[in-house]
């Protein structure tokens with residue numbers, strides 16, 4: 818699958834429609850609508866699958882960096898050593914933790930949607946609002962861009 822930015826130009830050069838490209842053949846006009854719907858549905862499914870994988874990756878990264886930081890703090894606290902090494906070990910543990918958590922937040926922002934509990938509008942929030950929102954697991958207390966009300970918004974995969 819080519820990069821989405823070059824698809825329109827590619828189709829123009831090849832003198833085919835985008836629907837033809839996604840279908841893998843020149844679509845007959847009478848099948849056009851049916852194929853268009855099928856291709857759209859496939860793309861939605863593909864996005865859902867990718868989002869699911871991203872959210873699993875988030876858990877993996879979260880657990881991994883937590884184990885690293887806990888191990889570092891534990892070693893720095895209980896193993897006999899010079900104080901400067903204790904500080905260095907704790908810093909070493911927190912660097913991957915901060916990078917990992919930032920990456921996890923980015924995944925949480927872009928994978929799937931948040932659903933407003935008041936008006937049921939589904940949206941992709943800004944990174945800033947994800948970062949500062951109170952949360953219980955993946956449910957975050959955020960302001961809905963549609964109704965402007967603050968509520969606990971659930972993470973959902975489909976729009």
Ligand SMILES: [Zn+2]
Nearest residue numbers: 933936961964
């Ligand atoms: Zn709302």
